[in-house]
Amino acid sequence: MNPFSFKFTALASLLISSGSTLAENVIDDHIVVSGSRFEQKLEDVTGSVTVITEQDIERQLAVDLQTMFKYDPSISSTGSGAGAQTLTVRGVGGNRVVFIKDGRRTNDGYAGGGGYLVGRNYFDVAGVKQVEVAKGAASSLYGSDALGGIVVITTKDPRDYLVDQQSLVKVALGYQGQSNQVAADITAAKDLGDFAISAVYSHRDSEEVQNYVEDLPGYDARSDALLLKVEQKLDEKRTLKYTLDYFNQTTEQVITPSIQETEDEDTNISFALDYDSDMATAIFDKWYGQLSYSRYEQKSDQISAARNYIDYNDYGFEQDILGLKAVFSKEVKGENTEHEFVYGIDIDLYDTTRPRLKTRVLNDGTVDFTNEKQKAFPGADTSLVGVYMQDSIKFNETDWSLVAGIRYDYYALEAKKDALYADTELNDITESAFSPKLGVIYQVDDNLSWYGQYVRGFKIPPHDQAYQSHGVEPFYQILPNADLDPESSDSFEIGLRYASSDISVNLSTFYAAYDDFIETTIAGVEPTYIPNVNKTFYQYQNISETQISGVEAGIDMYVTGDILLEANVAYVDGENKDSDQPLTSISPLNGSILVSTEFGNVNWTAAWRLAKAQSDVVLDTNGNKTTQGNGYGVVDLYANYQWQAWQMNVGLLNLLDKEYVPFELIAGQSKGTDFSQYSQPGRNVSARISYQF
Incomplete structure (x- = not known):
């Protein structure tokens, strides 16, 4: 379908259907931070932003990224349950999307077979206030990696709990049917005068998210999370905030005891000191500063048996991030214009290591070798420094607003010295980039506005793709490539917004051209000592140009005083x-x-998710079309009940017990392949009950 004709068809269909959550017969006008790094109304942002609130998470019984965004057709996810998860926004995902939690960057993902083995779901939804996804490049404010968008996770502060009370205690129990997850969390907050404190603790026990026929090898998972915050009011205009954010998850899978076993442990711990000041000076009205330290550690202990031996693998991934940032804002009012300046500096220092050790025991009990280092990619030290400024200009006596911004980034990547890679060329990489943004809003009347924007995106070559050097002899070898160029993009978006007390409509069309996209390519093939078996050399290389375009539309509308409809549709071509x-x-x-x-x-709430079969698919090496998948429709049903201090949420997912496979999980695979392992769970039930003291 032609995307330009499709957008009018989509809008027409949206005007007769839609749904969400009831809010006293008023369509919500969200406050977001992703558009300017300071709070502003969503209607003032030049670009598309998805907002998931605490109420959305509770009512739809979301427990991770995959369940949080399942009703946004422009955002897809890979992975589920306790497994690694990543988000793809308008066809761009992985490390091309920046994750920001409470102002600080979260850990990278590293590339593995078929996807990112280290995902971004290693946090708990308990205590989350709001999640924003700004779609499209956001490098003008957030720097490298914001090529495809940003995910901004904001958790609740102590005074968010203590709106009109001195203390609060809330306990909750939950069950999620997809993974048989049993969860318990407790939240407590206390006003201590100049200090306010809050603590959120969560514990979860779960199993593998099964496919439709429930024949996947299972695993057991458990996690513990603690979010501790202390707010100190220095005076009426200055506040300090101390944050400890801890998450630990362990998964255990036993296929055959002592033959094939895996135990993974993922730990995230962060400390942050935030400073907020509303004390105005000549150069700023208020400013925000943060000093943070985060450590992510993955441990994977594996037992893997072959014909003549058993391998005991001790694999890891460790990343420390030291962050320092300051954000300033200044309002300047003139006779003909009003300016809202936002400017600041970001410094993030990464220390990444990838230890991999192997011990091999022969079948007769002989130890062949112990804790032998294995190749993957050496660690790296990464430095990111960025400065930026954005000016939101309102032209008085007119209906026009203008947003202009620019950011300069400097990046340095240095491979760690490791004798294991002594014969590998691992040059240091330094890059810099300017990322401009220009946006405009035209307010037609009190309800209707148009917007348009251009944004330049920028992404540095990641350490694993530049330095990855390992393989399995004699079958394949991954070659490093320290000559990778940064990825960049030029993206354009035009949109319409209409909002009144009982209806809101959004329509946007976008186009992005990506230069030097980094993808895996076959760098060479050579024969081996095994007859008819060749060794393939893979390498990450730059693709000269990639293009993505599409259209999105959505509507919230009160059909009657007590019936709210919401509909969203997305079409993307790349x-x-x-x-x-x-x-x-x-x-x-x-x-x-x-x-x-x-x-x-x-x-x-009755929810219907629909997807069309994908006919435009990539060709295989023989020139044949890969699988097209099938379209599907899935119905979910939710009930939410609140009585005094009690709240209960129940969900019946996949109500009609539909067997289906999302195309995103099988794209590029050969026709005729058995895709049953990718099928989604059948009918299942989730529930949550909470009580607030």
């Missing part, structure tokens, strides 16, 4: 211009419809 092949990261035409209403004290 192509590798080097090969004239479609991108495997592109989702098919898909959408969602939600209908919410109230009966007595119970709020009911």
Whole structure:
């Protein structure tokens, strides 16, 4: 379907269908920070932003990234449950999307077979206030890696709990049917005068998220999370905040005892000191500063048996991030214009290591070798320094607003010295880039506005892709490439927003051209000593140009005083211009419809997720089309009940017990392959009950 004709068809269909959550018959106007790094109304942002609130998480019983965004057709996810998860926004994902939690960057993912083995889901949703996804490049404010968008996770501060009370205690129990997860969390907050403190503790026990026929090898998982915050009010205009954020998850899988076993442990711990000041000076009205330290550590102990031996693998991934940032804002009012300046500096220092050790025991009990180092990629020291400024200009006596911003980034990557890679060329990499942004808003009337924006995106070559050097003899070898160029993009978006007390409509169309996209390529093939078996050399290389375009539309509307409808639809098209092949990261035409209403004290929501089969697919090495997948429709039902201090949420997921496979999980695979392992769970139930003292 032509994307330009599709957008009008989509908008017409949206005007007769839609749904979400009831909010006293008023469509919410969200406050976001992703557009300017200071709070502003969503209607003032030049670009598309998805907002998931604490109420959305509770009512839809979301427990991770995959369940949080399932009703946004422009955002797809890979992985589920306790496994690694990543988000793809408008066809761009992985490390091309920046994750920010409470102002600080979270850990990278590193590339592994078929995806990111280290995901970004290693946090708990308990205590989350809001999650924003700004779609499209955001490098003008957030620097490198914000090529495809940003995910901003904001957790609740002590005074968010203590709105009109001195103390609070809330306990909750939950069950999530997809993974048989049993969860318990407790939240406590206390006002101590100049100090306010809050603590959120969560514990979860779960199993593997099964496919439809439930024949995947299972695992057991458990996690513990603690979010501790202390706010200190220095005076009426200055506040300090101390944060400890801890998350630990362990998964254990036993396929055959002592033959094939895996135990993974993922730990995230962060400390942050935040300073907020509203004491105005000549150069700023208020400013925010943060000093943070984060450590992510993955440990993977594996037992893997072959014909003549058993390997005991001790693999790890460790990343320390030291962050320092300051954000300033200044309002300047003139006779003809009003300016809102935002400017600041970001410094992030990464220390990354990838230890891999192997012990091999022969079948007769002889120890062949012990704790022998294995190749993957050496560690790296990464330095990111960026300075930026953005000016939001309101032209008085007109209906026009302008947003202009620019950021300069300096980046340095240095491989760690390791004798294991002594014969490998691992040059240091230094790069710099300017990332401009220009946006405009035209306010037609009090309800209707148009916006447009251009943003330049920038992404540094990541350490694992530049320095990865390992393989399995004699079958394949991954070659490092320290000559990788940074990825960049030029993205454009035009959109419409209409909002009144009982209806809101959003329509946007976008186009992005990506230069030097980094992808895996075959660098060479040579024969081996095994007859008819060749050794393949892979390497990360730059693709000269990739293009992605699409259209999105959404509507929230009160059909009657107590029936709210919401509908969203997204169409994305992407192509590798080097090969004239479609991108495997592109989702098919898909959408969602939600209908919410109230009966007595119970709020009911029926949700329908739909996806079309993808016909434009990549060709295999023989020139044949890979799998196209199938379209599907899935119905979910939610009920929410609140009585005094009690709250109960219940969900019946995949109500009609539909067997389906999301295209994103099988894109690029051969036709005729058995895709049953990728099928999604059948009918299942989730529930949560909480009580607040």
